[in-house]
Amino acid sequence: MWIGEFHDPRLVEVYDAECPWGWDDDFFMAVLAERSAHRVVDLGCGTGRLAIAMARAGHEVTAVDPAAAALAAARRKSGGERVHWLQGSAGQLPARSFDAAFMTSHVAQSFVDDEEWDGVLRGLRRALVPEGRLVFDSSDPAFEPWALWNPRDSWRAVVLPDGEAEAWSEAAEVEPNVWHVTERYRFADGREVANSATLRFRTEPELRASLREAGFRVDTIYGGWGREPVGLSGDGEFIVIAVVAPRLMS
Structure with a gap:
C-alpha cells in the first residue's frame, strides 16, 4: 500500500489532482452496466471518484479503503453521502452481500505476498453472491x-x-x-x-492460477481499455473479469 496517503491529507489532494476521471473509469462503469448488479463493493476506493459515480448511477455502493485520510476526503465530496464508506479490508465484508466487486487503479498490485493476495480474493469471493463478478486491473509486466x-x-x-x-x-x-x-x-x-x-506485477498465468485457487472462474482478460486482447494494446494492462465459481461437492 502507499504509505503517505494513510497519514497526509496533502498527498490526498495531490492524488486527486493527478488522477482525474479517465478511460479506465468509463470502462468500469460500462462493465457495471452490462449485468444487473445493485449491490457493489469498491475495494481500495481511495478518494471515491468511481464509488460516487456508481452510487449516482443508482447502485448501492460500499467503498472500502485502509487509508483514513483518503476516506475523509471521499466523504466530503459531492455525492459522498450516497456511499457507505468503510475503513478496513476485504475480510470485514459480510458474506453473500454483493453482486459485483471492483478493485481499480491497480490496487491489485499492492498485495505483494501470495498469502495476502489469496486472502483478498477469498474475502471478496465470500462477500459476493453466486455468479457475482470481480473486476480489477493490473499492469502487464511484459x-x-x-x-x-x-x-x-x-x-x-x-x-x-x-x-x-x-x-x-x-x-x-x-x-x-x-x-x-x-x-x-x-x-x-x-x-x-x-x-x-x-x-507486485503478476503475469497472466499467475493471475489466472490465483483466481482459480480462490474460487473464481475467469471470464475475460483484456489488454487495453478498448477491450483489446492481451499484448495488443499500448495500454499494457490486464483487465480481469472473473465470476464466482460454484463450489465442488466432495
Whole structure:
C-alpha cells in the first residue's frame, strides 16, 4: 500500500489532482452496466471518484479503503453521502452481500505476498453472491511499466489549488516483477514529501492460477481499455473479469 496517503491529507489532494476521471473509469462503469448488479463493493476506493459515480448511477455502493485520510476526503465530496464508506479490508465484508466487486487503479498490485493476495480474493469471493463478478486491473509486466520511474522521465508539475508542486518517481527492483516505488513531491512552500509502496506485477498465468485457487472462474482478460486482447494494446494492462465459481461437492 502507499504509505503517505494513510497519514497526509496533502498527498490526498495531490492524488486527486493527478488522477482525474479517465478511460479506465468509463470502462468500469460500462462493465457495471452490462449485468444487473445493485449491490457493489469498491475495494481500495481511495478518494471515491468511481464509488460516487456508481452510487449516482443508482447502485448501492460500499467503498472500502485502509487509508483514513483518503476516506475523509471521499466523504466530503459531492455525492459522498450516497456511499457507505468503510475503513478496513476485504475480510470485514459480510458474506453473500454483493453482486459485483471492483478493485481499480491497480490496487491489485499492492498485495505483494501470495498469502495476502489469496486472502483478498477469498474475502471478496465470500462477500459476493453466486455468479457475482470481480473486476480489477493490473499492469502487464511484459510492458515494463517501471521503465519510466526515474527522476528524468517521470518529472511533472502537479496543479493544486494553492499553486504547482513538482513531482517525480524513483524505483528499485526488489525481486523479479516486484518494485519498491517512491513518489517525491516538492510543494510551492518548499516542503518535500515522499510517498512509497512496494508493488507486485503478476503475469497472466499467475493471475489466472490465483483466481482459480480462490474460487473464481475467469471470464475475460483484456489488454487495453478498448477491450483489446492481451499484448495488443499500448495500454499494457490486464483487465480481469472473473465470476464466482460454484463450489465442488466432495
